[in-house]
Amino acid sequence: MAAKKGFRIKSLLPPLIVIGALGWLSTLEVELPDVFVQEQIIELRDRFYDVVVPNEQVVWAVGKSGKIVRSDDRGETFYVQSTPTEAHLQSIAAWDDQHAVVIGNDGLTLNTVDGGVTWEPVDAPLGEVAKKMFRTEIGPNGRVWATAEFGSILYSDDRGLSWTRVGGDQDVAWNDVGFAKPDQVCVDEEIEQPSCSDDENGAGCAGDEVEQRSCSDGPVDRVCVVGEFGQLGCSDDQGETWLAKETPLDSSLMGIAFSDDLNGLAVGLDGHVLQTADAGETWDTVNSPTGKHLFGLDWVDGVWVIVGEKG
Structure with missing residues (x-):
């Protein structure tokens, strides 16, 4: 965390004496003590929308007004990394502690190959109006995926240096992407x-x-996305074609993840939780202990962790 050198002079003398003293001080070299002022890294007005932990030491978080912070000591301290944008950054995915990609508003993506010392901007191939991107995740084969407005789904095979758009022009926002592996399709x-x-x-x-x-x-690498109006779609050919999967909901699904090749959950507004045991082919409701909106989930050390509204 960078520290700034500086000092502050606080005068209690009358103004005329101060003016006279300034003329006298101009002829002298006065040695003033160094006072280190620590830069404030995280402010109350900051909003962070996503976090990634590529190894046991490194943590990245991205959020409002183009802000990216990084920790190299498991979150004990953070420092701000310079970015070329003030657009809100919605999501981050990382292959390791040096290579990562970030997506955000205005069709903006960022990528780094040096741990975030530099972040290079790349425009995503989206429309002129619907350019907000929501979630990015790395698939089992290393391909990185991103979801966006108006039915847009994108992927990159070169770690964010270029993007390919797949999916149609549906009037639906795809909110998240997950990966399964059915034994046979x-x-x-x-x-x-x-x-x-x-x-x-x-x-x-x-x-x-x-x-x-x-x-x-044999097994197939399946990509599934969730979005508005309870919509859920999967592709078994890496995005060339997509098939809608039936769900019992008409409210938005916000997150999807799989604990293994076949078993997964999807969560959404009003506390809804869906489960699958066949790699996303069919989905059933799960009793939820809350009616609050649920925004994301992950499988961590054998336990589902789900986050939502109001903690």
Whole structure:
């Protein structure tokens, strides 16, 4: 934490004496004591929206007006890192204590390769109006994902140096992203199959549509997103296509996470909690001890940790 040198002179003398004394002091070299003033790192008006802990020592937090703070001693002390923006920063994800990415308002993303000594801005490929981004997470394969307004979902394969937009232009804000790994994925498809019969004019064939099920040979890396109006969607091809999954809610879902390949939770407004045991294919309600809004969750040391409104 940087310390600033400085001093303060407090005068109790009448103004005329002070004026005369200033003229006299101008001819002298006066040695004044050094007074160290510690910079205030975190103020009451600060708001932090996300935190990431890449290892046992380092903690990063991001928030209002482009502020990023970092701790190298497990949160005992923090220092401010310089950023090139005053936009609100909504979320941060880190591969290690040197490489991280931040997303925020106005379609802004930041990335660092030196532990936050420098943060480089990169504009996300979003529309001209809906440019607010909400959550970023790193998938099992190292690809980083980000969710945003108007159905936008983005990913980066170069740690935030460039972004690709997937998903449609739905009038929905996707609030969070999570990762599952179903043992097998099966898809029902309608295909045209010849159907032949004999009649008085001879043999003839007509095309019939039949339903055929195709299944993957093994586990699939699944990406799931949650958003407004109880909407939940998953992709089994890394964002090329998305399938809506039915939920029993019509209020917004704010967070999603998985404890293993198959089991996960989604949380949202009014204290709603959903659970899945099949990698997000189906979702059921869970009795919740609160009616307050729930905003996020994580699986920590074998326990679900859920955070929400008013503590």
